[in-house]
Amino acid sequence: MSDFLATWRQKKGTWILDWFPGKTFANVQVHLFAKGHVTDSAEGDPQRIWHALSEKDSPPLLAPKQVHGAAVVDALPLWSLPHRPRADGIFLNRPGIWGSLRFADCLPVVVVGSVPSLWCLLLHSGYGGTVANMAGRAVRRLAAKHGAEILEDAVALLAPSIGRCCYCRDESDPATRRGMTFLPSEGWNRRGEKIFFDLRRIVALQLAAEGIRTANIHDVDCCTKCSPERLHSYRGGDRHARSFLLAGIFEGVHKRRYWWENSNSGNLPVQ
Numbered sequence: 001m002s003d004f005l006a007t008w009r010q011k012k013g014t015w016i017l018d019w020f021p022g023k024t025f026a027n028v029q030v031h032l033f034a035k036g037h038v039t040d041s042a043e044g045d046p047q048r049i050w051h052a053l054s055e056k057d058s059p060p061l062l063a064p065k066q067v068h069g070a071a072v073v074d075a076l077p078l079w080s081l082p083h084r085p086r087a088d089g090i091f092l093n094r095p096g097i098w099g100s101l102r103f104a105d106c107l108p109v110v111v112v113g114s115v116p117s118l119w120c121l122l123l124h125s126g127y128g129g130t131v132a133n134m135a136g137r138a139v140r141r142l143a144a145k146h147g148a149e150i151l152e153d154a155v156a157l158l159a160p161s162i163g164r165c166c167y168c169r170d171e172s173d174p175a176t177r178r179g180m181t182f183l184p185s186e187g188w189n190r191r192g193e194k195i196f197f198d199l200r201r202i203v204a205l206q207l208a209a210e211g212i213r214t215a216n217i218h219d220v221d222c223c224t225k226c227s228p229e230r231l232h233s234y235r236g237g238d239r240h241a242r243s244f245l246l247a248g249i250f251e252g253v254h255k256r257r258y259w260w261e262n263s264n265s266g267n268l269p270v271q
Helices: 046-054 127-131 134-146 174-182 199-209
Strands: 005-011 014-020 028-036 072-074 089-092 098-103 107-113 119-125 155-158 168-170 188-191 194-197 217-219 243-249
Touching: 028 107, 046 098, 046 243, 089 098, 089 134, 089 243, 098 107, 098 119, 107 199, 107 243, 119 127, 119 134, 119 243, 127 134, 127 174, 127 199, 134 199, 155 199, 168 174, 174 194, 199 217
Parallel strands: 072 089, 155 217
Antiparallel strands: 005 014, 014 028, 028 243, 089 119, 098 243, 107 119, 107 155, 168 194, 188 194
């Protein structure tokens, strides 16, 4: 899509990646809150991060307890904080509730569509989830439940994660050998006794295999470990702090403004 845009900016000492998937999806907001005062001190606690972002009037937020699995939960008020269902994906298709996931090397995957109405899928695809084809299975389930037409205009974002430059595993590890067996060969390579995995390329292939057009899969190709000034990385030493992926859908004009929703002046192009 020609009007796709992803931009970085800093607000109140926090790095924010804003994603604008196109005019068709103008009522979908997607932001990744990376390093800064909002996320660093919260130590991955979504309740603390959400309080810092929404201040006193906090609308419902779905923030599942991530377990490196493949479960996707619908964004319903009954699952919102303080409840923490065990899942690594969220399906949003109604206004009035936000969805969130946390990251520190694993791959954030966002898919949006407008058929039959606006929807947004958030996924936490780490190594285990990628080997299990979490992204492909989630998209396949959507098509099975709502009809193949739901993917007609679907657009996907692969947000920053650990890159093919830095993500390696010991070849002797049984989990590594499972990846070498079940993942496409173009998604990994051997360097001595280490196997380097390109999770971004693998997930892009998984999404395309389920019907999302390759031209509609956008990769913000940025390695978390190589960008310590901007992004959290578990392998880079961030044991507790996490980046915070946030998404919401709105009806009509979005009247509520948060401190981080200012104009995009000063945005930096994605590197």
